[in-house]
Amino acid sequence: MTRYTLSHLETAACLWEAVLEMRDRAATTPDESSLALALRTCFDTLGTAALRLIVVGWVDAVEAAWRTVEGEYPLSFDWDFVPRWIADTIDWSDPRRPVIRATAPVRNAGSKSFPLPGYDAPPQPAIGTSHEDHLAIEVHTAVIEHRHGMNIHVAVDAMALDEEIAAYCREYWSEIDDARDPNNLSDAEVISNYFECHPSESCTKDRMRIAPVAHQRALVAGSIEQGRYCVLSTAHLTVHTASCLDKWASWPPSDRPIDIAASVYGWFVPTRAIDDDRRAQLPQDLLRLIAFGRAHGFQFLLFDCDGSDVDGLPLHHW
Structure with a gap:
């Protein structure tokens, strides 16, 4: 019901x-x-x-x-x-x-005159409300509970929501004891008869207000350090290089030839310039990949076993 x-x-x-x-x-x-x-x-x-x-x-x-x-x-x-x-x-x-x-x-x-919504200019925002309040919208929702679980419907107005619910009811009309053709009934009649007659299904309607999350753009843009990284498959590394990265990640930071960090399925590697002494300790395939990332504007590479293969970069199947 x-x-x-x-x-x-x-x-x-x-x-x-x-x-x-x-x-x-x-x-x-x-x-x-x-x-x-x-x-x-x-x-x-x-x-x-x-x-x-x-x-x-x-x-x-x-x-x-x-x-x-x-x-x-x-x-x-x-x-x-x-x-x-x-x-x-x-x-x-x-x-x-x-x-x-x-x-x-x-x-x-x-x-006073009181215009009905939708027929005249929208009301002006109240003094003291936030910009996000003005962007908030109200949506109409419905939850249909049935033996397989539930369907959730969201629409911008009540009429659109009823169209969605009625489409569901018409699809499963054979589950109720009603010999009429649901296509010859209005949406309201279809919905009312379906849920009144169905022995186990129900429909609950409600309204919900959705507003954008308030945040301080100046804080995000100005005082929080940001960066770019790309995800590469670990198949672009040789077995030897992958073994080195795995070993270096466990060393104290001061002992590593490059500042890396282990992830669950790979490693984060910075693309910034490296001095000659440290470069001499890095495998050539890793140096080429670091140069690739820096040339494309990335500050970090994330080597991941589920990452994508990139055309033009060597692949090592191991």
């Missing part, structure tokens, strides 16, 4: 309550009369159960709209904002398919 938070359920109840109230209350203006007529036509065309399923699918949209004005909206969420949002946002012109408009007019509440 599908799982919802208490907030989701309360918002769904507010939406449905508002639709019923707007359908049945006595109209005092031509706009209210037209809306009530459109609602009654929609009820007659779709039926109460089908329309209710559509209406509760607007939960994410109305909650997103509320979050943009919650701090300054002067009236209540349930008795004013939700009915106002429905009146301003929902297109009832097709009684078979009431939908959220692509654009919507903005009404006034008291002396």
Whole structure:
């Protein structure tokens, strides 16, 4: 079955309550009369159960709209904002398919106007918030639990998320006792029927805010030493040179002919210039590889048994 938070359920109840109230209350203006007529036509065309399923699918949209004005909206969420949002946002012109408009007019509440999200310019960032806060995005997530484990879905909005979930439900529709063709049902109907009827699977929806990790670029660029290295296969070394590197890595640093460090599967070797006395102690194949790294702008070479073979460099199969 599908799982919802208490907030989701309360918002769904507010939406449905508002639709019923707007359908049945006595109209005092031509706009209210037209809306009530459109609602009654929609009820007659779709039926109460089908329309209710559509209406509760607007939960994410109305909650997103509320979050943009919650701090300054002067009236209540349930008795004013939700009915106002429905009146301003929902297109009832097709009684078979009431939908959220692509654009919507903005009404006034008291002396202020409160634009709905997505229909006007985005709200300006609050004073004192960080640059990373402005880059944060909210994503919609769903976790489908099934006998093989779980599927995790992430989408930029509720509609896109429902499309992904519905695609899953249609793929495994044969696992529930429903003879209808899921391709002839809306995404909301497919999702609701699938998880209500499936004996062992469930779907949990949520929203998540994702923000970039705050960091001080000046610190990274200025005060932390950085470098470049390339990874080479140990096959570019002879057996003798590999044995030398292995031996030198265990010596005290002052005794080594070159400053190296052992890794789990090889060695780090610097490419900086070496004085003549030390050069005389190094194998020629190692000197050529150090010169190769320095010529290509690398400060270190990492010889690794799982590293890549580089065309043009000698290979030694051992």
